[in-house]
Amino acid sequence: MGDEYLLRQFERILEHDDLLDELGFIHPSQFASLNEGLDATAFEISNRTPSDFDALNYDETAFWTKDHKLAISTEILTQLSKAARRAYFDVRSGYKDSISVNMNANRSDSVTSRGSSIELLENNLLMHSKAILILSCDFLSAWNSRKQVLQRKCNLSLFMDELQLLTLILSYSPKSECAWSHRRWVIKRIAEKCQDLQEIIDEESDLARNIVEKSKMNYRAWNHRVWLTNYMTRKQVLTHIQILDELDKSRKWSELHIADSCSFHYRGRLLLRLLENSYRRQEEEASSSFMSNIPFLWEEEIKWNKFLIKRFMDRQSLWVYRRFLIQCWIKLFRDDCLHARQLHKDHQNGSLELHTDHQNSCVLLDLFWAKELEFLCECLNTPVDEFEDYHIQAQLAASYMLWITKQFPFLANSKHQERISELGDLKAILIKTCPDKTLLWRSLSD
Incomplete structure (x- = not known):
């Protein structure tokens, strides 16, 4: 089977289901067990529209997808990765050239045609970079390309789609520094467009919490939870409500995972943030009353550690x-x-x-x-x-x-x-x- 044909199938699957939330790389012999019980869904398949059926018309010895889950055969990974890299580098080269031409173009040139050409290249770049990153999530060049395109488009829905892609990648590579870093970049861009981030911050905190439950010693996930406190509302920062709540929530978890030093590092970062906020409020209100409970809180933490x-x-x-x-x-x-x-x-x-x-x-x-x-x-x-x-x-x-x-x-x-x-x-x-x-x-x- 040709490399490009495999890539087209893979990208059609990704395009058809933008809510994929779990990915696995499995041996070809395991596909039979995944396909067991699919007869019950025959009626559903027969009632799909032709376009939906075409989108899911893939080689069942190479891919399997259902209920927003995707499995890829380990036998084709090398072929698929090579094809994805070639497609990515080709479109990236064309995109860079088009951007350069667009910046130096004469006024007499057709703005509409240039814009249409760049938009097509951007869509292809997003598609091919998505494919390569799912296969190799630490491919920094592809992350940078996505940043460039997303920054140019500056579309809120695209940023939300990016979070979904990152959730998929973190489901099987929970310690990817590139993925966590890109996720924070996306949240910063969303923050520039939205005033109220509370729902997103709550979801992010839940995501990080779920990941550390499955992936032990995951400093990056804990660090992401600390970083999220930067996006509290002003009232929350000044009253310490969210930080104190996080300390309370993580206490039981730490007691059950004593060997995971990341959780204690997380608590330490929260305590320092609490101290920093107290100093800030003390300066703003010219009063020392806000510092009165800090030593007591620290002393309680020391007693708990002693226990x-x-x-x-x-x-x-x-x-x-x-x-x-x-x-x-x-x-x-x-x-x-x-x-x-x-x-x-x-x-x-x-x-x-x-x-x-x-x-x-x-x-x-x-x-x-x-x-x-x-x-x-x-x-x-x-x-x-x-x-x-x-x-x-x-x-x-x-x-x-x-x-x-x-x-x-x-x-x-x-x-x-x-x-x-x-x-x-x-x-x-x-x-x-x-x-x-x-x-x-x-x-x-x-």
């Missing part, structure tokens, strides 16, 4: 997330404490009264470090169990403690020095629990 670490003792993702939480939370209170010291100095000079809120911040910070060191001591001395989880827990706790001593060196010279020494020799613990990284532990501990 998970105790419950799941061998999960590095939890300890990495704790580093992020501690670093950000300490910065919030450290800035407040530095301000408190300055206030205290001014108070001694008689130029300003000392506020107890700032004194309390410093007290809370010291109390936090005391509890954190107590927690580490507990993790380093986890009782021995039959699964040897204690071994991994001690290693992760010691590594975390080493990070703390490097990240917050002032602790070594504080009132907590005695408590730190009670934890034991971190270098010895690390070498004992993870001897294959002895050189690393020695270099970091020195």
Whole structure:
């Protein structure tokens, strides 16, 4: 069977059903099982119009389609891809030439004929690029061609069709960076034409949520959900409603997928966005009341993380997330404490009264470090169990403690020095629990 003939069949299927939402590449022997039970639809097929029948007149050993599902035989993939690439590059070359001629054309030239020719090339370019991207979704040149055409046409319905194409591609390639990036580009273009994006944003969030359920460790899908918060309404941004709702929704999911560090990264991004919005509103309204609940929210997240670490003792993702939480939370209170010291100095000079809120911040910070060191001591001395989880827990706790001593060196010279020494020799613990990284532990501990 000729390559071009296969491509024509493939593109006719795509043109006939623009609601395709699932695609699979299967072995030829599997087509028989797909065709079982199709006799029940004979009446439906016999009542199709000739044009509909022609559109679906394809080789059933190469393609199968029903209910917006499409299967392609792996036996023809090489032929089909080569034909799609040739067709794409040919029409792209002609399109570039036509655009160049159109830009340099004399006024006497027929505008109508030139426009008609370019429109035909654009339609062909969209058709052939769609075919090649379904077969090879990381073909960046084809994505760029589609951007060029869609930008020129600037048609809302075409942008919505593009989202449908991307949904199809992400159904079988959920970690395609090119597809996710192009999807965000399309949403930006839609945002330029529509004021209310709430329905689209809700659908996008549901899509990303469904994808991460099926595709574990999918950072790109989580990142897409974070990016969507850029398109909240102003009221939602200022009251934090949607961010807090997202934090609540993702909490249960994270508890059920402890090893998926992407979900914790997602929560961290949301917390930072919440902090950013609070600072923005504080500046706009010249009030510090909007920041009052942020440390509390962060503290609750730290407590929840501590609970998970105790419950799941061998999960590095939890300890990495704790580093992020501690670093950000300490910065919030450290800035407040530095301000408190300055206030205290001014108070001694008689130029300003000392506020107890700032004194309390410093007290809370010291109390936090005391509890954190107590927690580490507990993790380093986890009782021995039959699964040897204690071994991994001690290693992760010691590594975390080493990070703390490097990240917050002032602790070594504080009132907590005695408590730190009670934890034991971190270098010895690390070498004992993870001897294959002895050189690393020695270099970091020195």
